Amino acid sequence: MPTPHSPGRLVVVQSAKRKRCSVCRGGPLSLLVLEDGAPRCLDCADLGHLVFLPRGDTALTRRSREESALSAVVVRFNRRRSRYERQGVLVEEEALSRAEARCLVDAEARRRRRARDARRRAVEDERFVAAFAAEILRLFPDCPAERARAVAAHASVRGSGRVGRSAAGRALTEGAVISAVVAAVRHVDTPYDQLLMSGMPRYEARRRIAPAVEAVLRAWQGAGAEVG
Numbered sequence: 001m002p003t004p005h006s007p008g009r010l011v012v013v014q015s016a017k018r019k020r021c022s023v024c025r026g027g028p029l030s031l032l033v034l035e036d037g038a039p040r041c042l043d044c045a046d047l048g049h050l051v052f053l054p055r056g057d058t059a060l061t062r063r064s065r066e067e068s069a070l071s072a073v074v075v076r077f078n079r080r081r082s083r084y085e086r087q088g089v090l091v092e093e094e095a096l097s098r099a100e101a102r103c104l105v106d107a108e109a110r111r112r113r114r115a116r117d118a119r120r121r122a123v124e125d126e127r128f129v130a131a132f133a134a135e136i137l138r139l140f141p142d143c144p145a146e147r148a149r150a151v152a153a154h155a156s157v158r159g160s161g162r163v164g165r166s167a168a169g170r171a172l173t174e175g176a177v178i179s180a181v182v183a184a185v186r187h188v189d190t191p192y193d194q195l196l197m198s199g200m201p202r203y204e205a206r207r208r209i210a211p212a213v214e215a216v217l218r219a220w221q222g223a224g225a226e227v228g
């Protein structure tokens with residue numbers, strides 16, 4: 001087994017061999033320090049007051065070592081790979097407590113930021129739906145307000161990829177708004193869905209219901225001009 005080497009760091013070895021301390025003869029040692037090839041127990045290496053932090057939480061590990069005046073890397077020899085692998089660190093218990101506190105503060109800060117972001121998105125969504133509905137009512141003044149609102153809300157469901165979420169929908173272009181209204185009318189005011197369910201091809205179903213869609217749109221336009 002080669003000597004573990006980590007420049008500028010204290011290295012402690014996890015050992016399955018039943019070695020004893022070369023100084024105090026204590027043992028067998030599960031953790032030892034090699035000094036000039038001779039095993040020493042943690043007490044004789046002046047590391048006996050440190051606590052073990054297993055690897056896995058990189059932020060906690062980094063902070064524990066920052067907070068700790070004295071720390072050591074714990075390694076174990078992997079025979080199959082023929083190399084030492086990190087198992088964790090030894091740090092002062094107080095340092096570990098301070099590091100845990102810092103990580104908790106961070107987690108709380110992240111939680112609060114996520115909540116703020118969610119609230120902001122909800123407000124943005126609300127504004128977008130209101131603007132979308134207003135645009136529907138501008139183009140279709142006789143469309144019932146609750147229908148306009150429902151179409152706008154449906155079209156702007158976050159992450160749905162529906163028209164309201166597309167760049168055009170975001171910009172509230174007439175084309176995008178009309179597309180959303182036409183889609184809603186098709187599904188709500190005509191037998192389009194039943195025709196599709198009955199196995200009718202999409203183009204045929206759309207042709208069948210086109211007059212009904214036109215009639216609803218004209219009625220919602222009221223006395224205004226034709227929608228282009």
Ligand SMILES: [Zn+2]
Binds near residue numbers: 026040041042043
């Ligand atoms: Zn010893």
